[in-house]
Amino acid sequence: MSAPEHHTDVAADEVTRIHPRSVLGRLPRYAAGKPPEAIEGLASFKLSSNENPLPPLPAVLEAIAGQTAVNRYPDPMTTTLRAELGAFLAVPSEDIVTGAGSLGALNQILAAFAGQNDFDAPDEVIYPWRSFEAYPICVGLAGAMSVQVPLLPDSAHDLDAMAAAITDRTRVILLCTPNNPTGPALTEPEVRNFIDRVPRNVVIVLDEAYVEFVRKPDAVEGLQLYRDYHNVIVLRTFSKAHGLAGLRVGYSISQPVLTQHLRVSATPFAVSQIAEHAAVTSLRHIDEVRERVQSIVDERTRVVSGLRKLGWRIPEAEGNFIWLALGEDTPEFAALAEQQALSVRAFGVEGIRVSIGEPEANSRFLELCAGYTKGPGTS
Template identity: 90%
Template sequence: MSAPENQADVAAEEVTRIHPRSVLGRLPRYAAGKPPVVVEGLESYKLSSNENPLPPLPAVLEAISGQTQVNRYPDPMTTTLRTELGGFLGVPPEDIVTGAGSLGALNQILAAFAGQNDYDAPDEVIYPWRSFEAYPICVGLAGAMSVRVPLLPDSSHDLDAMAAAITDRTRVILLCTPNNPTGPALTEQEVRSFLERVPSNVVVVLDEAYVEFVRKAGAVDGIQLYRDYPNVIVLRTFSKAHGLAGLRVGYSISQPELTEHLRVSATPFAVSQIAEHAAVTSLRHIDEVRERVQALVDERTRVTSRLKELGWHIPEAEGNFLWLALGEQTPEFAALAEQHALSVRAFGTEGIRVSIGEPEANSRFLELCAGYPSGPRVLTVHK
């Protein structure tokens, strides 16, 4: 076959192929935490996904074991859950929109307020970086443009730089508190000061997926802010503190002028009957949930205190995880953890996020760190 004929065939084949949207080629791939490898003689532990190491409460497991009507669609308004949440949080149930985890609720927010509009330039979404790795994916798929603002040297949000990044194309700003994967939480005072610099037509999302683990004095509480600022949306989830990650129950809270649009963009039937029933039951046993959360916070304190004794420098840890700014040594440490039957979450050559897991897993992690010669001694920030 001659070269021209071959080129023509290739061109024809290219025309007939199905191509995805061009944005997919520019987006990172979400990398979920890997399960631990099997090492002979050692129990394996997964510390890579910020999961609650404990199963749901016994009352929750009992409540959902009898749920059999999965042949029927769930209540699209998740009325029972929103009513229960409204009473628990002290907010009108009408201000709550549920979603498939806080990530599902975030996608609903972006679908409603940021994307490609009836003009050439896409909307902009500002968020800190490094932060939750799904942010650039969600923003890109919504058709909007990511504006990443590097973290401060202490791994916290640079709110001054984020305010300076606002343009007339900015539609949404994401604040992750505590910041995943680095750990620091924002204070109410600094967020209120930031909000005063944000135009009232820009939506500010407070992603509080780990709010139950925060013990920092003066830490921001999104529920208080949403009452005072009509452009604030709060994101929360049952995945972490309640141990319901596999059932995908999250929600957003905002004032009616925003929720009316979120109900249009919400995925129908995103929360199953089983998930709703589990979440409601867990809320009704909140004291037991809080006991479990405090046990994890106590473990977090034990781990971070020991690391400091070893001379390791770690950022403020306010979630159920901690951050090791290992830089170029990140792959080496992750491989070493794997050899000890521990899976951790490595981020390129930036650092490693380690979830707080079972006490035995945390102790083995500390033994690994005690024998590792080059832990993070100085704060670094990677742009």
């Protein structure tokens, strides 16, 4: 069989006439966490993507192994999962809209509430920065304009500045708690105070992708805010605590005044039947999930304590990761980690996010830090 022909007969000037939307040239590229380098004599560990280092529960693996009807489309309403979630969270299942991970659910929110309207200037979406690196991409692709509000010196949201940034074009505000990649979680009183300053026609999204790892006593409870405010949407995922990142199951929770629109913008068949079955099974074994989450929290406590004993200054850590504000030393530290078969997530010359991984990986990371003389707060 001959090799396929390339379309070399297309004139160069014809090719140059094809242009993507202009916004693509202005958007950052999403940089997924890199896998670790193979170093002889060392086990490699990926600490760059905030993944759960543990595989799904045995019951989950057993349950999805028998799923064979992948020639059929999944239930577009994910009825079983929403019913299970509704019972688990004590919310009406009608208030839940699923998506392909929390990122997919976020895209559905932006598609419904923020973008380029007929003959008008683009809507504005306010969010903290630095925060989840997909935010500017999602907002830009939706046709809206990003309004990035710098974090406070302690790496937490500057809610006063975010409130001051609201204009008559603001349609959506994103709150990431705990904030990825820096770690601090918002408190209930400060978020309620913030919401009271936001016009009721502006949608407020609480991105709680890491909520299961939060141990802060006065941390905000998104579910209570959703019950109390019609313009609040809670965003959650099965990727982190449940260890189902590869199956892409996320969801949003909001009152009917919002879900009626989210169902229109929802991507059909976004959650496969295998993913739905895995999520349902994991929820039915929630005690085992919580035990695993606590083991990760315990490791996080050990890493944070170890760093502080070394004199390192790090922000509050409420997710399954920590933030090292290394500034100009970021590339150097990332390279040293790579030499130790550890992949970490470097953000330019701002800092490094390190996921909490296997105990051996965490210990090796602490050993690396113990020999590094430029840690935040040590100079």
